[in-house]
Amino acid sequence: MRLSKSLFVTLREEPAEAEIPSHKLLLRAGYIRRIGSGLYAYLPLMWRVLTKVRQIVKEEMDATGAQECLLPQLQPAELWQQSGRWDTYTQSEGIMFAFTDRQKREVALGPTHEEVVTAVARDLIKSYRQLPQHLYQIQSKFRDEIRPRFGLMRGREFIMKDGYSFHADTESLKVTYDEMHHAYSRMLTRCGLKFRAVDADSGAIGGSGSQEFMVLADAGEDDVMYTADGKYAANVEKAVSLAPEAVASTFTSCEMKETPNTNSIKKLVKFLECDPTSIVKNVLQQVVYDNGLTVLVLISIRSDRDVNQVKLTNELSKLAANYGAKTVIALEVPDGTAIEKWAAKPLPLGYIAPDLGDEYIGATPNVHPKFLRLVDPTAASLTNFITGTNEAEQHIVGANWSTNFALPPIVDIQKAQVGDRAIHDPSQLIETARGIEVGHIFQLGTKYSAAMGATFTNEQGEEQPLVMGCYGVGVSRLAQAAVEQSYDKDGIIWPVAIAPYHAIICVPNISDPQQMEVAERLYTELNQMGIETILDDRDERAGVKFKDADLIGIPFRIVTGRSLKDGKVEVVQRATKQSEDIAVGDVGAKIREWMGI
RNA sequence: CGGGAUGUAGCGCAGCUUGGUAGCGCGCCUGCUUUGGGAGCAGGAUGCCGUAGGUUCGAAUCCUAUCAUCCCGACCA
Numbered sequence: 299m300r301l302s303k304s305l306f307v308t309l310r311e312e313p314a315e316a317e318i319p320s321h322k323l324l325l326r327a328g329y330i331r332r333i334g335s336g337l338y339a340y341l342p343l344m345w346r347v348l349t350k351v352r353q354i355v356k357e358e359m360d361a362t363g364a365q366e367c368l369l370p371q372l373q374p375a376e377l378w379q380q381s382g383r384w385d386t387y388t389q390s391e392g393i394m395f396a397f398t399d400r401q402k403r404e405v406a407l408g409p410t411h412e413e414v415v416t417a418v419a420r421d422l423i424k425s426y427r428q429l430p431q432h433l434y435q436i437q438s439k440f441r442d443e444i445r446p447r448f449g450l451m452r453g454r455e456f457i458m459k460d461g462y463s464f465h466a467d468t469e470s471l472k473v474t475y476d477e478m479h480h481a482y483s484r485m486l487t488r489c490g491l492k493f494r495a496v497d498a499d500s501g502a503i504g505g506s507g508s509q510e511f512m513v514l515a516d517a518g519e520d521d522v523m524y525t526a527d528g529k530y531a532a533n534v535e536k537a538v539s540l541a542p543e544a545v546a547s548t549f550t551s552c553e554m555k556e557t558p559n560t561n562s563i564k565k566l567v568k569f570l571e572c573d574p575t576s577i578v579k580n581v582l583q584q585v586v587y588d589n590g591l592t593v594l595v596l597i598s599i600r601s602d603r604d605v606n607q608v609k610l611t612n613e614l615s616k617l618a619a620n621y622g623a624k625t626v627i628a629l630e631v632p633d634g635t636a637i638e639k640w641a642a643k644p645l646p647l648g649y650i651a652p653d654l655g656d657e658y659i660g661a662t663p664n665v666h667p668k669f670l671r672l673v674d675p676t677a678a679s680l681t682n683f684i685t686g687t688n689e690a691e692q693h694i695v696g697a698n699w700s701t702n703f704a705l706p707p708i709v710d711i712q713k714a715q716v717g718d719r720a721i722h723d724p725s726q727l728i729e730t731a732r733g734i735e736v737g738h739i740f741q742l743g744t745k746y747s748a749a750m751g752a753t754f755t756n757e758q759g760e761e762q763p764l765v766m767g768c769y770g771v772g773v774s775r776l777a778q779a780a781v782e783q784s785y786d787k788d789g790i791i792w793p794v795a796i797a798p799y800h801a802i803i804c805v806p807n808i809s810d811p812q813q814m815e816v817a818e819r820l821y822t823e824l825n826q827m828g829i830e831t832i833l834d835d836r837d838e839r840a841g842v843k844f845k846d847a848d849l850i851g852i853p854f855r856i857v858t859g860r861s862l863k864d865g866k867v868e869v870v871q872r873a874t875k876q877s878e879d880i881a882v883g884d885v886g887a888k889i890r891e892w893m894g895i
Numbered sequence: 896c897g898g899g900a901u902g903u904a905g906c907g908c909a910g911c912u913u914g915g916u917a918g919c920g921c922g923c924c925u926g927c928u929u930u931g932g933g934a935g936c937a938g939g940a941u942g943c944c945g946u947a948g949g950u951u952c953g954a955a956u957c958c959u960a961u962c963a964u965c966c967c968g969a970c971c972a
Contacts, residue, residue: 310921310933311907315965335964444896447966561972581971597971605971631971633897648972686972713970806931841932848932859931868931 299799301834305342308846318517320781321449323790327850336446336454340774343850346798347777348457352436354488354795355459355771358481362474364432364461369414371437375404377413380750385588386625393441407440412746412768415462419764420752426466429754429764430474434461436773448517450778451734457773465765466756468743475507475741478769482511482737485771490793491736491780496522497532498738499608508740511771512733513779522733523714525726533735535608538710539718539728544575544600547682549696557693561648563601566693570684577601578677578685578697580650584632585614585670587623592640593666594632594659598652598685599712600676606713613672613709621666640665649686649693652703671706678708736776742766781851784873790851791873794893801831801854801889802847806840816867816882817858827886828895831856848872854889 309326316322324330329344340348356366375396378384387394387409396406408414415433423431436459446454461478465471479495486493491513498510510533512522521534532538549572560566567574579601585593595614597605607629614626630636637645642660656668677683682696685703699705720726747753747763756762777796784791794800801824805817817833824831832852834843840859847855857868866879869888880888 307905308933309906314901314907317966332964444969445966563972579971583971599971601971607970630896630969645972650972804931809930839930839932839934841930841934843933844931845933857931 299832301832302836306846308849316449318448318451318782319785320517320778321451323781323785323849324449324778327790329850330449332449336443336452338450338453338455343798344777347792347796348773350796350798351489351773351777352457352459355436355485355773358485358488359434359459359461362432362477362481364434364463366435367433368435368437369408369411369418371408371440373406373408373411373414375406377417377750378406381413381416381746382624382749383413386627389588389627393443395440395442409439409441410770411435411460412462412742412766413750416746416750416752416764416766419462419464419747420750423464423752423754423764426754426756429466430463430470432461432463432474434459434769448519448778450774451517451519453774456775459771459773461769463767463769464747465767466754466762468741468765471741471743471765471767475739475767478739478767479509482739482769482771486511486513486736486776489776489780489796490784491776492783493736494522494524494531494731494733496524496733497536499533499535499612508738510733510735511737511739513736513776513783514731515734515779515782516732517782518732518734520733520735522731523716523728524731525720525723525728527723527726529722530720530726532714534714534730535606537714537728538721539714540721540724541600541603541676541712541715541718542575544676544680545573547576547680547684547696548572549576549682549684552682552694552696552698552702554687555693555695556691558691560691560693566684567601570693570695572684572695574602575600576680576682576684578652578680578683580652580654580686581605582632582645582650582654583610583629584636585611585626586628587618587621588625588627589621589623590664591621591623591666592664593621594640594669596650596652596654596669596671596706597674597711598672598677598706599674600680603674603676604713604715605674605711609709609711609713613711614670617670646686646688646690649688649690651686651688651694652706654688672709672711673706674712675708675710676712678705734775734779734782735772736779737769737771739769740767742768785851788845789849792851792853794853797851797853799830799832799852800893801829801856802834802850802852803831803856803858804834804840804843804847806843806857806859808835808837812862813858816862820856820858820867820882820885824886824889827890829886829889829893854892856885 308328312322313325316325331339333339388396394406394409398404438455439458440455443454446452463474493511493513495509495511498508523534523537524531557569560569578598581597583595611626611629640662659667681698684693684695687694716730718728744763752764753761781790803817805813821833853872855870861868861879866881869880870877
């Protein structure tokens with residue numbers, strides 16, 4: 299490609315819309331343009347990067363025997379109704395673009411493809427003899443993100459590789475799952491990324507085991523918890539840990555205490571001169587189920603610990619059947635106006651006890667009349683603890699479960715924190731890092747196949763639901779994550795494997811016939827040798843070309859300038875800025891050597 | 896969805912407090928000079944001041960509504 303004939307526009311100033319380095323750089327360097335919120339045009343350079351990432355992903359997928367296909371992005375509502383996800387995807391997370399066509403049919407743009415692929419499997423897979431199978435595709439996904447951000451990191455339309463495997467049993471699924479783990483590790487390694495595989499929550503997709511592949515970068519949206527021995531790594535949403543030991547309570551006898559102006563843990567600790575680990579705090583949340591029922595949840599947890607909303611949501615989902623519901627639509631800490639809707643009388647906020655009476659809930663349509671009470675193990679194990687009394691300005695000290703309060707069901711809903719002890723080895727402490735989730739693999743099980751009636755006949759002649767796995771890679775997100783992990787003050791530094799071009803020839807003075815002649819010769823020769831090369835033959839000053847070459851991050855820059863008098867050109871490596879004069883005839887071989895091809 | 900902010904030339908911004916017919920830098924076009932790290936000089940083009948109402952003799956500026964975009968949060972009493 300000749301830059302003089304290309305639509306190549308770089309920006310000298312940082313676009314105001316961008317916040318993180320990779321987003322700014324991709325905009326400035328002319329890789330992407332914003333078309334709308336969360337919508338981006340992939341310009342020619344970007345498309346080359348994405349094509350390379352796709353190719354690497356495809357090669358690694360094909361190597362495992364997975365088969366590439368292409369499923370429709372426009373999907374009928376009925377498939378989603380069959381799987382039971384239509385409501386959650388159009389209401390709660392509201393992440394699916396859904397609309398009605400002119401025949402009054404409900405359709406949606408695919409945010410993911412479990413339903414479609416399961417419908418295909420339902421049609422085609424009949425016998426265990428056909429198993430296992432693994433289909434994958436690389437295409438644009440649509441998600442109605444509440445807050446798109448950071449360019450390609452969280453867009454409303456983005457490119458994803460999604461694969462789905464079908465098995466006769468869990469053992470077979472695990473084999474493929476492990477293969478995918480290795481395939482993903484190879485993909486990311488080939489793309490030149492530093493990453494970590496972590497245990498993850500499986501979220502709205504569902505299923506049992508899942509792992510996320512996190513590219514480590516400060517701009518990441520996820521918190522990764524890990525131990526230094528490398529034996530544990532998990533998304534904070536999923537992380538399990540041991541809280542620091544509670545300090546023994548200084549209160550040995552049970553009594554009420556006047557505690558004026560202590561509506562926060564901080565004030566209470568100061569007033570009672572106690573340790574926060576001696577206090578049970580009682581947190582009120584409200585969950586809305588898919589049948590429209592709101593349930594008030596009262597959580598007792600040690601006061602130095604926080605509730606992990608994801609873990610709590612999972613627990614509440616398990617309890618949904620008790621309320622005649624299937625899934626959780628929303629979970630939140632109710633604010634003043636939300637409380638007013640159902641409270642029969644003002645709540646003793648800041649002084650709530652585990653036995654807060656159900657009479658606080660006024661008879662309200664679609665509100666369950668009883669609190670759902672849960673206790674986290676950190677609070678359940680306390681003795682002689684301090685907690686509220688449901689009376690303002692008053693706490694109880696030296697309290698104990700059973701004696702003073704009925705112990706609610708115990709569920710682990712605490713959020714892991716830096717400094718906690720690891721489960722597998724309490725001498726290991728939990729550390730934290732920011733990560734960008736670029737891949738996620740799931741053991742789905744039979745969630746979709748059972749719901750949608752995708753069955754096969756096993757060796758014994760029994761009809762059984764297919765056991766499924768699913769595996770995703772955010773292709774466009776991965777490309778931006780690579781930039782986030784590799785740039786300097788001058789611009790992007792692409793890993794060679796996904797750089798849009800390997801080399802760029804800068805002609806300092808295009809009116810010098812010798813410079814142009816050598817450049818043209820190299821341009822042809824290098825491309826023939828498999829070194830993807832662009833020629834900067836624009837009528838610009840040398841400085842402009844150097845700045846642009848650095849900005850767009852091409853790994854090798856060749857300058858047909860001063861050193862030509864010795865029959866040499868200057869070759870500069872983008873990452874290190876190391877420069878070397880090399881005889882014109884040796885350039886190709888030298889670059890191939892550096893590239894390792 | 897809650898909070899905060901911003902919409903003025905292709906990009907980055909000033910002007911708005913105190914209303915009087917629009918400005919700077921970069922970029923773009925022309926010419927000359929320059930030519931290895933985003934050149935210099937001279938000349939030039941470019942705006943429904945987000946949109947719609949209102950106030951006023953007069954609105955980028957004041958008022959109201961609306962749309963869009965960005966940021967923070969959506970997590971505890």
